[in-house]
Amino acid sequence: MTIKEVCSKFGISPDTLRYYERVGVIPEVHRTPGGIRDYTEEDIGWVETAACFRSAGMPIDLLAAYVRLYKEGDSTIPERCELLREARARILAERQKCDDALAKMDAKIKVYEKAVQTGKLVWDDDQGCCSCGRTKKE
Amino acid sequence: MTIKEVCSKFGISPDTLRYYERVGVIPEVHRTPGGIRDYTEEDIGWVETAACFRSAGMPIDLLAAYVRLYKEGDSTIPERCELLREARARILAERQKCDDALAKMDAKIKVYEKAVQTGKLVWDDDQGCCSCGRTKKE
DNA sequence: ATACAATCTGGAGTTAGCTCCAAGTCAAGA
DNA sequence: TCTTGACTTGGAGCTAACTCCAGATTGTAT
Numbered sequence: 001m002t003i004k005e006v007c008s009k010f011g012i013s014p015d016t017l018r019y020y021e022r023v024g025v026i027p028e029v030h031r032t033p034g035g036i037r038d039y040t041e042e043d044i045g046w047v048e049t050a051a052c053f054r055s056a057g058m059p060i061d062l063l064a065a066y067v068r069l070y071k072e073g074d075s076t077i078p079e080r081c082e083l084l085r086e087a088r089a090r091i092l093a094e095r096q097k098c099d100d101a102l103a104k105m106d107a108k109i110k111v112y113e114k115a116v117q118t119g120k121l122v123w124d125d126d127q128g129c130c131s132c133g134r135t136k137k138e
Numbered sequence: 139m140t141i142k143e144v145c146s147k148f149g150i151s152p153d154t155l156r157y158y159e160r161v162g163v164i165p166e167v168h169r170t171p172g173g174i175r176d177y178t179e180e181d182i183g184w185v186e187t188a189a190c191f192r193s194a195g196m197p198i199d200l201l202a203a204y205v206r207l208y209k210e211g212d213s214t215i216p217e218r219c220e221l222l223r224e225a226r227a228r229i230l231a232e233r234q235k236c237d238d239a240l241a242k243m244d245a246k247i248k249v250y251e252k253a254v255q256t257g258k259l260v261w262d263d264d265q266g267c268c269s270c271g272r273t274k275k276e
Numbered sequence: 277a278t279a280c281a282a283t284c285t286g287g288a289g290t291t292a293g294c295t296c297c298a299a300g301t302c303a304a305g306a
Numbered sequence: 307t308c309t310t311g312a313c314t315t316g317g318a319g320c321t322a323a324c325t326c327c328a329g330a331t332t333g334t335a336t
Contacts, residue, residue, distance in 0.1 A: 003283075014283080015325055023323095034282055034332050045272020052271065056239030057195070058162065060323065070269045074258060080269070081250035088243045091236050098233035101194030104187065105226045112219040120212060131208045131218070133190065134183025141313075149302095152313085153295055172302050174313055198293065 001039040009044070010051045017047065024064040026072065043106045056091050106134055139177040147182070148189045155185065162202040163188045165209065189274050242271055
């Protein structure tokens with residue numbers, strides 16, 4: 001598979017894909033005799049994983065660390081397992097932040113939806129006041 | 139409340155707080171006669187909201203746009219409402235990416251936990267192969 | 277064989293979001 | 307009053323993650 005095809009498959013630019021390879025977020029990609037990248041199923045698997053984790057906010061160097069360990073062989077399995085667990089905790093924390101923001105957002109939107117009708121914002125005691133997020137109770 | 143107190147309350151650096159004010163992520167903060175920032179309850183509410191949304195990945199300029207509209211008064215309520223809805227969609231998408239990554243991650247960790255026992259990675263057909271994320275079925 | 281598009285490399289440039297710094301001002305304790 | 311430490315500003319510097327570019331090479335259609 002050409003770089004262009006992989007790009008459109010995952011919505012990544014060619015430059016980004018080459019960058020990922022250069023910094024070790026994915027291992028070296030298979031090449032044609034002429035030196036053009038020709039992604040195998042396995043290469044694509046790495047790209048898919050990298051794209052998925054990156055879009056969840058996993059930093060480049062963490063992904064690269066995993067690939068480095070992978071290349072060292074089976075002796076690094078426990079280390080990789082630990083790394084994955086840490087990565088999981090990170091993403092879980094990310095999601096929690098999203099949930100917190102969504103809760104705040106939903107409360108705000110509720111008030112705004114009423115305000116769009118009346119022309120004036122009315123914050124009840126539980127939700128906060130003004131356009132800021134302050135809760136009156138604290 | 140001094141800038142230091144606000145910082146420790148939200149785990150933000152003073153530089154970041156001043157930066158937020160400068161770029162309009164929060165409105166101008168109340169000052170002492172000497173010119174020192176003295177955060178009111180309302181200022182703190184803005185900081186809280188900004189911190190919450192920022193940590194969920196909301197870009198600076200979107201938050202600043204909201205504050206700009208807020209300062210223009212009640213006539214911008216519908217616009218602000220729309221902006222909030224877009225912001226909500228963004229964060230929802232963020233969370234979806236986290237969920238996708240978590241699913242992939244959990245599958246990987248499962249395989250690795252077995253591997254830590256046996257010393258060898260064994261990927262079953264449903265999960266993918268190697269250390270990449272490729273699913274054998276596609 | 278030739279044109280033309282796609283890809284290659286190494287390196288420079290860009291963007292967002294802070295983070296640091298110097299030089300000056302303000303405020304509380306001895 | 308003096309010292310010490312927190313706070314101020316404007317502006318420069320930094321990091322992560324791309325993104326762009328020039329000039330060379332490869333692959334493909336006529």
